[in-house]
Amino acid sequence: MASAAPLSLRAGVLSLLIFAIFALAWHMATRGGPAGPAMDPEYAKLMGATATQGKSAMPGPLEVGAKLIEHLRHPFYDHGPNDKGLGVQLAFSMLRVAAGYGLAVLVAIPLGFLIGMSPLMNKALDPFIQIMKPVSPLAWMPLALYTIKDSGLSAIFVIFICSLWPMLVNTAFGVSGVRKEWLNVARTLEVGPWRRAFTVILPAAAPTIFTGMRISIGIAWLVIVAAEMLVGGTGIGYFVWNEWNNLSITNVIIAILLIGVVGMLLDQLLARAARAVTFPE
Amino acid sequence: MSDRFISIEGIARRFPTRSGEPVTIFEDLSLSIARGDFVCIIGHSGCGKSTVLNVLAGLDQPDAGFVFIDGKQITAPGLDRAVIFQSHALLPWKTALGNVAYAVASRWPSLKKAEINARAQRAIDLVGLHGAEMKRPAELSGGMRQRVGIARALSIEPKILLMDEPFSALDALTRGALQDEVRRICRDTGQTLFMITHDVDEAMYLADKIVLMTNGPGAMIAEIVENPLPQERKRDEIHRHPDYYPLRNHLIDFLVTRSVTFRNDMPAGYDRKKPPVVKPRAQTPTMA
Numbered sequence: 001m002a003s004a005a006p007l008s009l010r011a012g013v014l015s016l017l018i019f020a021i022f023a024l025a026w027h028m029a030t031r032g033g034p035a036g037p038a039m040d041p042e043y044a045k046l047m048g049a050t051a052t053q054g055k056s057a058m059p060g061p062l063e064v065g066a067k068l069i070e071h072l073r074h075p076f077y078d079h080g081p082n083d084k085g086l087g088v089q090l091a092f093s094m095l096r097v098a099a100g101y102g103l104a105v106l107v108a109i110p111l112g113f114l115i116g117m118s119p120l121m122n123k124a125l126d127p128f129i130q131i132m133k134p135v136s137p138l139a140w141m142p143l144a145l146y147t148i149k150d151s152g153l154s155a156i157f158v159i160f161i162c163s164l165w166p167m168l169v170n171t172a173f174g175v176s177g178v179r180k181e182w183l184n185v186a187r188t189l190e191v192g193p194w195r196r197a198f199t200v201i202l203p204a205a206a207p208t209i210f211t212g213m214r215i216s217i218g219i220a221w222l223v224i225v226a227a228e229m230l231v232g233g234t235g236i237g238y239f240v241w242n243e244w245n246n247l248s249i250t251n252v253i254i255a256i257l258l259i260g261v262v263g264m265l266l267d268q269l270l271a272r273a274a275r276a277v278t279f280p281e
Numbered sequence: 282m283s284d285r286f287i288s289i290e291g292i293a294r295r296f297p298t299r300s301g302e303p304v305t306i307f308e309d310l311s312l313s314i315a316r317g318d319f320v321c322i323i324g325h326s327g328c329g330k331s332t333v334l335n336v337l338a339g340l341d342q343p344d345a346g347f348v349f350i351d352g353k354q355i356t357a358p359g360l361d362r363a364v365i366f367q368s369h370a371l372l373p374w375k376t377a378l379g380n381v382a383y384a385v386a387s388r389w390p391s392l393k394k395a396e397i398n399a400r401a402q403r404a405i406d407l408v409g410l411h412g413a414e415m416k417r418p419a420e421l422s423g424g425m426r427q428r429v430g431i432a433r434a435l436s437i438e439p440k441i442l443l444m445d446e447p448f449s450a451l452d453a454l455t456r457g458a459l460q461d462e463v464r465r466i467c468r469d470t471g472q473t474l475f476m477i478t479h480d481v482d483e484a485m486y487l488a489d490k491i492v493l494m495t496n497g498p499g500a501m502i503a504e505i506v507e508n509p510l511p512q513e514r515k516r517d518e519i520h521r522h523p524d525y526y527p528l529r530n531h532l533i534d535f536l537v538t539r540s541v542t543f544r545n546d547m548p549a550g551y552d553r554k555k556p557p558v559v560k561p562r563a564q565t566p567t568m569a
Contacts, residue, residue, distance in 0.1 A: 181366055181368055181370035182370065182372060184340055184358075184364070184366070184370065185366075185370050185372070187339075187340060187357075187358040188338060188339075188340070188358040188359075188360075188362070188363065188364050189360060189383070189384055189387035189388070189437070190358065190359055190360050190387060191387055199383070200372065203372070203374045204372075204374075277374075279373040279374040279417070279419070280373065280417070280419035281373050281418075281419055
């Protein structure tokens with residue numbers, strides 16, 4: 001093809017086009033239709049515009065856009081427990097994820113090292129990992145609430161437990177898969193076990209470990225929304241549930257959008273870190 | 282041989298098989314190597330020559346027998362022996378200099394960083410890689426990577442260099458250049474060197490002694506061939522030396538036929554503990 005424009009430009013134009021078609025279809029589908037049958041004005045007042053003017057309960061793209069701009073103008077206001085800025089809610093969620101995920105890193109990487117280095121530990125711990133790994137992290141919630149007796153800490157625990165497995169499994173896999181010739185280099189150079197762990201095994205396994213960390217952050221961000229819907233109080237998950245109770249579909253859509261954006265940023269952050277420790281061979 | 286700098290005494294190595302009956306790669310294998318010797322070991326794939334090298338390196342343990350180096354028994358890998366691996370085995374996240382410096386820092390842990398880097402740089406310069414020291418292995422050609430491997434091995438000033446088919450993955454031109462380099466360095470430093478190869482010309486050009494191993498399993502050292510070619514060898518001249526073809530024919534005869542038939546056709550008085558030493562030469566009256 002003799003197309004002059006580079007691929008990324010063409011793809012960008014196409015993306016905009018797809019978005020425009022989607023927004024237009026959305027707008028057409030949600031704009032007010034012909035008025036319904038005449039009814040008693042008192043009754044009509046109770047029913048609201050949805051019933052009387054044929055307007056859809058689903059907000060259109062313009063309403064959502066206007067509301068989004070309003071939110072972005074004041075992201076950090078705090079008007080009491082049920083009315084906080086989206087920035088505040090996202091910050092609560094990210095703090096919980098950071099705490100649970102950070103704890104998981106501290107446990108999973110050393111434990112993964114142990115499992116990866118010792119075939120005995122690998123075999124001994126394998127049944128536990130295999131059984132615990134597929135459990136939905138939310139299934140832990142009642143147990144956490146009962147034992148920890150604090151909803152905020154329980155949410156952090158749920159994030160911890162869901163971030164743990166991918167990191168643990170990947171660290172163990174990366175450590176046990178370090179090329180034998182690199183270990184032999186360390187052996188012929190009489191490198192001690194600690195120095196070998198930090199100068200040979202860790203750099204060799206780092207790309208695999210970071211892949212696990214990237215999977216974990218994705219899962220943690222998925223789970224935090226559900227966990228906060230359960231425990232309530234603060235956070236973007238609570239915000240979504242609260243706005244559903246308020247029947248503000250506009251705010252729910254905005255929250256979905258922002259959850260996606262933050263998730264993408266977290267993923268990109270870990271992808272960048274993974275690239276930094278990946279070595280070409 | 283009177284000088285038993287390296288002494289392999291009756292080693293055996295067996296590997297378990299699926300049928301349960303372990304297969305004996307070799308047994309009762311003995312060999313001694315003098316200080317400063319350049320020894321090549323030649324044999325077909327599977328004869329266990331790599332296993333012998335791994336035992337010398339301490340990376341593999343014999344099922345029987347002992348290995349002594351400079352009077353000390355070998356049971357584990359150590360810094361007195363440097364291994365140059367067939368696949369270069371450089372750490373890909375370190376630069377060329379970093380790879381060599383890692384070895385230097387392992388050999389002399391108390392050295393300061395500047396001194397470590399200076400020694401590493403000297404080793405890099407010695408193998409002709411000046412200017413490429415900050416490159417990572419992925420940015421280097423196959424020959425340059427193997428040079429870094431050689432620099433890493435030399436940098437720790439080992440008693441013995443162990444090389445496992447170090448040039449087999451390289452193209453002919455690069456291989457020739459590196460052979461010249463290794464020969465020069467060994468002659469300059471008096472380095473003892475034990476090298477595995479399956480390349481007859483490489484063995485003839487480099488070695489003082491060529492150890493011939495029969496096919497495995499149950500491989501034996503058939504004989505030790507003393508290289509009759511003069512110490513001053515020029516790649517473009519040695520093939521005109523009168524002893525060149527007698528030596529080459531002897532080696533090729535061994536690889537083609539005797540490596541298989543030796544077991545059933547042992548020369549009279551063959552002793553595993555003291556394989557015969559031969560020196561193939563042109564048939565001249567001066568031969569005693």
